Amino acid sequence: MANPYEIPDKINNFNVYDGKSKLIGISSEITLPPFDPLTDTLNVAGMAGEIESEVIGSYGSMKIEIPFENLSDDFFGFAASTNPVVLRGAMEIFNTQSQAKKTIPIVITVKGRTMNINPGVLKKGGKGQPSITKEITYIKLTMNGSTVVELDKLNNICIMGGVDLLAKIRSQI
Secondary structure (H helix, E strand, O other): OOOOOEEEEEEEEEEEEOOOOEEOOOOOOOOOOOOOEEEEEEOOOOOOOOEEEEEEEEEOOOEEEEEOOOOOOOHHHHHHOOOOEEEEEEEEEEEOOOOOEEEEEEEEEEEEEEEEEEOOOOOOOOOOOOEEEEEEEEEEEEEOOEEEEEEEHHHOEEEEOOEEOOHHHHHHO
16 A cells, blocks of 8 residues: 555656667657547446446557657667567655655556657757657556556456456456
8 A cells, every 4th residue: 555645756767778778868758658448338228328338458559659859870770679668767756744755666668569650850950859659569567666557458468556457357268
């Protein structure tokens, strides 16, 4: 159980890895993908209208865009790679009782295929801002060593908050 006196404050810093080595200076901000469940409309006799009903543990297409500051030797190799993308950060936690701060590790691992390669722009005295977009087939988020989310679309695994939502379904099929 989380400490009621601790407030997640900010990401102090993070690095991006291509599954093997650290890619220095490629990005200052990466937007994580939303988890939008697959749904179907439920509208049956006796109901006063319709509702969207989610398919347990199943999510729509998920993408992550990885922005670079400029083109580099690693850019196209990274785009062609099927290695996992690993984001490793340090999150600051503020304790409201002691007024102290601590940091905890946060690790996000993403696997998928490259769907878009944007080489960016050439700008005199500026950044090119190229980016690579990956279609996510696997994503795992750990905080302080504990898995909080793991979605493996190809192996029918969906863990949210420590609960494997698809365990019973896997045992039935």
